Amino acid sequence: MGVVAVFFIFIIFNINLLLTLFLLQYLKIIIGIIMEDIIVTSDELKQMFKDKEILDTNKGWFYDDKEVEIIAMHNVEPKYLKEIANAQTYKIRYK
Numbered sequence: 001m002g003v004v005a006v007f008f009i010f011i012i013f014n015i016n017l018l019l020t021l022f023l024l025q026y027l028k029i030i031i032g033i034i035m036e037d038i039i040v041t042s043d044e045l046k047q048m049f050k051d052k053e054i055l056d057t058n059k060g061w062f063y064d065d066k067e068v069e070i071i072a073m074h075n076v077e078p079k080y081l082k083e084i085a086n087a088q089t090y091k092i093r094y095k
Contacts, residue, residue, distance in 0.1 A: 038063075038092040045070070045090050054092075067095045 040048065048054045048063075054070075055062045061070060072087035
């Protein structure tokens with residue numbers, strides 16, 4: 001009887017664990033849909049830093065109290081790129 005009880009507890013625990021993992025993946029998908037990338041021009045990005053919309057901290061860049069990465073979007077192929085810090089547009093992506 002004791003072995004059967006332990007077996008059922010083990011099965012119930014594993015089912016709960018699988019459901020929890022499934023729900024976490026589902027929430028990541030939903031949050032990813034809500035938190036879309038933001039594309040801004042170089043001037044807009046500079047203004048966002050000046051207005052402290054984007055904060056530069058020791059832990060990274062933060063926008064709306066969430067950590068973001070800033071990706072330069074160049075209009076030329078990488079092999080023709082001379083100045084990597086001179087992009088016209090930037091993508092702000094939530095991490």
